[in-house]
Amino acid sequence: MLVSLLRSGLALGAALFSLLSFADIESDFNKLKSHPQDYTTFGTICEEVARVRLQERYGTDNYEFKVGIAYTGHGRTLGELDVTVFRKGDHKAIVVAEVKCWRKLHQGLMKAKKQLQRFQKNIALESIESMVSTGPEAQTFKPSQFDESPTFLTISQKGGIKAGFDLDIGLDIDEVKNLRAMLIRCQEHGNCPRK
Secondary structure, eight states: OHHHHHHHHHHHHHHHHHHHHHHHHHHHHHHHTTSOOOOSSHHHHHHHHHHHHHHHHHOSSSEEEEEEEEEEETTEEEEEEEEEEEETTTOOEEEEEEEEOOSSHHHHHHHHHHHHHHHHHHHHTTOOOEEEEOSSSOOEEOGGGGTTOOEEEEEESTTHHHHTOSEEOSOOHHHHHHHHHHHHHHHHTTSSOOO
């Protein structure tokens, strides 16, 4: 009898967890479905969810959020910033985040830190010649927008904080895959805009 009750309780707990996870995915889907984006590259979905999380954290009244800013110097692309938060008043960057949703979180963290260090080095050396957003609305930026020492963050899927990331998006890797599949299906059916 006790074993049967425990099994029932575990099954109920798993079902409740599954429903809660679906509710989170559904909420993220509703926030992302009207935003044109190309989800063929897996990392894009994590960047977009990270953008949503930073919007929830900072609010959209005083801040603007950009996904994908490529920076170039010496005639070549030097790197790309995953998510950047700008103050609306003076257009200065207050947060620069690298996002990695990798199964091997420690490797993802090392890669994210290297990318942030590369950007910081190029800013310090004044070797960045141009900065352009790679999103649907191309926009140019200036290195001077990053001169107030923004906060540099690493962001991953759920569980990444234990591996050393600063923040996580609250969805595990399988939930991220499901959300991406939902958005791609929505685009294929013509119900969500494409980039």
